[in-house]
Amino acid sequence: MGTINFTKAAALASTILAGATAASADEITFLCYQDGTECDVIGEMIPGFTAATGHTVKMDTVGYDVIRDQLENQLQTDAAPDVARITNLGGLNKYYLDLSPYVDVDAWEADYGATLPWFRAPGGEDKGIYGWMSQLTxxxxxxxxxxxxxxxxxxxxxxxxxxxWAAALMEVKEATGITAGLAMDRTAHRIAGPAFSYGAKFFDDDGQPILVDEGFKKFAEKFVEWHKSGLMPEEGWPAGSGTSYSNAAPLFQSGTVAMHMSGSWMINNYAENITDFDWKAVPAPCGEGGCGAMPGGAGIAAFKSTEHPEAAAAFVDYLAQLGNAATFAAKTNNISANATLQATGVDYVNASPAVANALSVFAANAIKAAETTPQAYTFQGYAKNFVIYGVVPDYLTRAITGEMTLEEAYAAIDADVAAKIAE
Structure with missing residues (x-):
């Protein structure tokens, strides 16, 4: 499979955009978070955007918790940024600027048609273009x-x-004396893939969230048992409470657990910071329900509250251009959502063998999930998936610690999800 020469492609995109330089230059604000070097790379691309359009960008790099916990509140006030890097794609739809009047709609559909629905309002009637999927995870x-x-x-x-895997990880734990065999981040996003593998559907035939079906119960029973047996650590899920998120990466990096169920966004972090042992990404484990994995990633969207819609739309459009998308993917070691780049490949010129292998494994996980557990893609595009991300850890943790039975947890999960979705 060939690869795109992203330097030439980026130059071509800049040349095309130069002909559309704005009559009056505007400054826009861009709120950005990064798992690795994503904001740094975009920062390197901003001068090219300014040269092509005349507009300038004031970028503010923040922690992910700001995006997750504060951005929506900002969007309801005068403190809203013009553009932001986001993960709650469908959930923020009502705040988005529709880019359609400002971009080549046909080109966007051709390049990003698979992920555009993730930004749209539910129901299938919304055909707007609201954001660029900067990376697939x-x-x-x-x-x-x-x-x-x-x-x-x-x-x-x-x-x-x-x-x-559970059997093998327990053997490793017992042979080496490590704290635990398996650690998972404390969020329903991480357990969704394994739950899909056990047959969980998360939605009924009408597209309504049901969560607690036979497949979900099979996984939940395993998950609680993995904690009781010592396969999973007390420092993980049992140490959290409520809807709080917990990243298990420190446990893996310390060498005290043998497996971390996480995602492709950790590749760069592990490549840079793990020096005491060899690591690798492995294919998503399977089950009677398929080989489940959750697709997702971060998008970049402009907001309709902006006073400079043309400039904000132009910035998102500039980043999404083929050459710039290739540059971003190559320099950040991320999987591109651009259909052309998926077909031709990206030249990850600076990737180590471990990173290149991990990118290949995770890309294959995404394909397997699409083929065997398509509900994962439905879940990713569901506008209120963040409700589920919070509710499930709360009650499953209570079942793990013995505060309630699994049957009580199932009833609470269904009732709480239904109530929050109705709000």
Whole structure:
């Protein structure tokens, strides 16, 4: 498979945009968070945008918690940015600026048609263009290869089930004396893939969230048992409460757990910060329901509250151009949502063998999820998925700690989700 020469493509995109330089230059504000170097790379691209359009960008790089917990409140006030990097794609739809009057709609549909619905209002009638999917992410596990080698345990291969992995990880734990075999970030986003593998649908035939079906129950029983058996650590889910999010990366980086169920956004962090052991990404484990993984990622959207809609739309459009999208993917080691780049490939010129392998594994996880657990893509585009992300950890944690039974947790999950969705 060939690769795009992103330097030439970026120059071509800049040349095209130069002909559309704004009659009056405006300054827009851009609120950005990064898992690795995403904002840094966009910062390097901003001078090209200014040269092409005359507009300037004031970028404010913040922690993800600001985007997750504060951005919507800002969008309801005069403190709203003109553009932001976001993950709650459908949930913020009512605030988006429709880019359609300012961009080549046909080109956007051709390049990003698969992800444009994630930004739209539910129901299928909304055809607006609201944001650029700056990167595709997908969930999946990372494994401490050195621990498996030290324990003399054979690592499960392609098509292995979660039961296969649980057994192998417990062997590694017992042989090496580590704290736990498996750690997962405390959010329903991370357990969604495994739940899909056990047959959970998350939605009924009418597209309404149901969550607690037989597949969900099968996974929940396993999940609670994994904690009781010591496969999963007390410092993980049981240490959290309510809807709080917890990242299990520190446990994996410390070498005290053998597997971290996370996602492709951790590739750069692990490549840079893990030096004491060998690690690798592995295919999403499977089950009777398929090989579940959650697609997602971060998008960049402009907001209709902006006083400079042409400039804000031009900035998003500039970043989404083929050459600039290629530059962004290559320099940040991310999976591109651009259909052309997916077909031709991106030249990850600075990627180590471990990073290149991980990118390949996660891209394959996304394809398998689309084929075997399509409800994952429905869930990603569901406007109120953040409700589910909060509710599920609260009650599953209570079941893990013994504060309530699983049956009580199931009833509470369904009731709480229904109430919050109705709000």
């Amino acid at each position: 997908v969930t999946g596990p990372y494994v401490n290869v050195s621990l498996f080698d030290d324990a003399g345990v054979e690592m499960p291969g392609e098509g292995a089930t979660w039961d296969d």
